[in-house]
Amino acid sequence: VVTQSPGTLSLSPGESATLFCRAGQTVSDNYLAWYQQKPGQPPRLLIYEIFRRPTGIPDRFIGSGSGTDFTLTISRLEPEDFAVYYCQVYGISPRPFGQGTKVEIK
């Protein structure tokens, strides 16, 4: 089981967002990812192996954590960052996702 908090974050552009993800057991091999999803679109990979960013992902997206507790920080929210964010533990079956955190414009 993967649990995300809070359910919703209401923030203004330019502010920072901190999203939390807790795994039911220690995440092995750092196999923890974050995805961003906007309405009508598929998820997009933002972070993998806790803190690594794929090519093209801005450095304002910062992943951190260890063990069972992980954080996604979005510094200086841009208008395009308002979306739903999911974490996933992908090293174990059934590769569970969290229920998501919605970052909305305040």
Place this chain on the structure above:
Amino acid sequence: EVQLLESGGGLVQPGGSLRLSCVGSGFTFGSFAMNWGRQTPEKGLEWVSGISAVDGSTFYADSVRGRFTISRDDSKNTLYLQMNSLRAEDTAVYYCAKGHSIGSWLVDFWGQGALVTVSS
């Protein structure tokens, strides 16, 4: 540019069957693990099945094991999901999803999705 194009979604009665296809382009299809995931407003994102590029090993979520079959045809750059004995709770948007590497279950790209509705 990586592209994944799903097809085969639609309306099916409970107990019925449907086959989803996904054509990949913009990458060497046969060199990557491939997956199917699904999403509903109620249950969120769920990994459904994966297939290795190393040896074709297949993996399933408990909720679909024995009813769904994943396969791939690397000569056609195509991934399939055969869905049998469909239930109302299988109603979802189904996504084709590319693995990060040949043996990795990290998904680094998702298709646009195909809607499957199971209803009488």
